[in-house]
Amino acid sequence: MSLGTKPTGVLVMSYGTPENMESVEAYYTHIRRGHPPTAEQLEDLSARYRAIVGGVFPLRENTNRQAAALQRTLDERAGPGRYVCYQGLKHAAPFIEDGIAAMAGDGIREAIGIVLAPHYSSMSVGGYLKRAQEEAAKHGIRFAGVQSYHLHPELISALAERVRRGLDKFGDARGDAIVLFSAHSLPKRIEQTGDPYPEQLLETSHAVAMAAGVDRWQFTWQSAGQTGEPWLGPDILETVDSLAREGVRSILVAPVGFVSDHLEVLYDLDIEASRYAEERGVRLERIEMLNDDPQYMSALADSLAAAEKELEDGR
Incomplete structure (x- = not known):
């Protein structure tokens, strides 16, 4: 169990996507580390979003559904209140730092993080976990992250x-x-x-x-x-x-x-x-994508349990 009666925070991380066409430029600028795209680059990305049936909105909803499905899976396994999921996105709000700050505001003292990507790279998952770890330390939150689960x-x-x-x-x-x-x-x-x-x-x-x-x-x-x-x-x-x-x-x-x-x-x-x-x-x-498939949620929950053991062993 986590320290005291506080639940363990779960930071669900992903790349992020704009919520609507009006936010594509800000999103693209963030990806480019603060450098605004040229008009041609912006139009190219915007055209890709327009080409997708339904626009960008379903993409954002996919992450919301995954986070909600993981929360349900964790509740079914450990009982309601044992874990609380927060989102942390790389290039859109709520950013990784926002997710950690929300945990701190709720009094969370221990947290585990997982990226919605099964394979580890220092350029991808490693970067997410580094940002989360650094932000958690600022708030006095003990943090452990899942590096990969590619063979679950x-x-x-x-x-x-x-x-x-x-x-x-x-x-x-x-x-x-x-x-x-x-x-x-x-x-x-x-x-x-x-x-x-x-x-x-x-x-x-x-x-x-x-x-x-x-x-x-x-x-x-x-x-x-x-x-x-x-x-x-x-x-x-x-x-x-x-x-x-x-x-x-x-x-x-x-x-x-x-x-x-x-x-x-x-x-x-x-x-x-x-x-x-x-x-x-x-x-x-x-093939159909995993999205909020129960088997995928099970893989995430198992991986989080293994990461949480690191926190327990470090007490």
Whole structure:
């Protein structure tokens, strides 16, 4: 149990998204570390949001639903009041610092944090946890974070079931389809530091393929930033082009690096990659995202319990 009668705070972290079209510029400026985008850059991002059915609002709601589902799961396991979930976003309000401040205002003295991303990188999850840890220290809150949960059995099971259902979309051509596992690319310089991100993604992909009974699969990257430096590749469009030239006509994309429907899925895959594949005579389908799936919530809850043990052991 946590110290005294106070509940343990749970900081649920994710990248964040603008709440409406009017806030896209402020959001993009924050991503660019305070540097406003050019008119062309702003229009490009805004056009992507406009292209998604329903605009940006469903993206924000996805995170709200995930946080609420995790709260319900924790309440079912430990009883109401044992844990209290707070949100902390990287590039939109409530920011990570806002979530910690809210905990402090509620008298929380111990907290555990988890990012809605299963794979660790110093450039992604590591950055979230560092910000949360530093802010928690300012408020006198003891904090422990989950670094990764990329091989949790419930996560693998949920993804494998989605791959099996996704392949069923191809009907009689199911056996000819190839599964493309994908994740957000990062700058190639992470390879020089021994960052575990690429290897963890391959481990997840292999585990899901084995659980789903899939023999034909590859891993590819997507959604690389335009920063003027090399990013991890090949990009999914390059992979689709290569597979098309090899005669592949059915592709199922399994974006295992993502856990909900957002821009990198709804635009980069469902619109851009799908259109690119169609132009090359390839049918491209995608698995359903995890969102607030009960198995995913179970994986998060288990991972949080393991992190909380660090707090208990440190008392």
